[in-house]
Amino acid sequence: xxxxxxxWDVAAAAGADRRYAAVGDHPGGAAYAVATAVAFxxxxxxxxxxxxxxxxxxxxxxxxxxxxxAVGAPTPFAAFAFHPLxxxxxxxxxxxxxxxxxxxxxxxxxxxxxxxxWSILAWVFITPRT
Numbered sequence: 001x002x003x004x005x006x007x008w009d010v011a012a013a014a015g016a017d018r019r020y021a022a023v024g025d026h027p028g029g030a031a032y033a034v035a036t037a038v039a040f041x042x043x044x045x046x047x048x049x050x051x052x053x054x055x056x057x058x059x060x061x062x063x064x065x066x067x068x069x070a071v072g073a074p075t076p077f078a079a080f081a082f083h084p085l086x087x088x089x090x091x092x093x094x095x096x097x098x099x100x101x102x103x104x105x106x107x108x109x110x111x112x113x114x115x116x117x118w119s120i121l122a123w124v125f126i127t128p129r130t
Contacts, residue, residue, distance in 0.1 A: 004088040008095035018102040026102055033104050040097060040111050047093040055086060 011017065026032050055065035064083040071081040082090070094115070098108055 004084060005091065005095055008099075012098065017098040018100070019098045019105045019108055020102060021105055023104060026104070032102075033107050036101060036103050037107060037111065039101065040103070040108075041114075044093050044097070044115075048090065051090055051093075055089070061086075061089075 012019070020026055023030055023033055028035070055061045064086040067083045068081050068086060094112065097103065103111075
């Protein structure tokens, strides 16, 4: 999966994305930064839902996704048990977002950290135990 995601990181390092350094660098200021956070989470959750749904309903994609479900009992390690194309499809939004929407660098880093915490909390409090 790293090889699939690397071009996004290389392009971002080259300045091809739309991240900006200071809140004052965008005309919307702090209000825009907050709106971006809401959009990132709302659109990201919607994207994740539809991609995951397709991974269960489209036969060719379901075969890729079967690797994840073959793990058995859910553990934190099951989060990494993906076919590379499955994992890439599910994570594509998070790479693409700063190329489409201007976003503050620190806010984007906070979004990604929040997603990690969200995933851990979901596993701890929502995942059924066997």
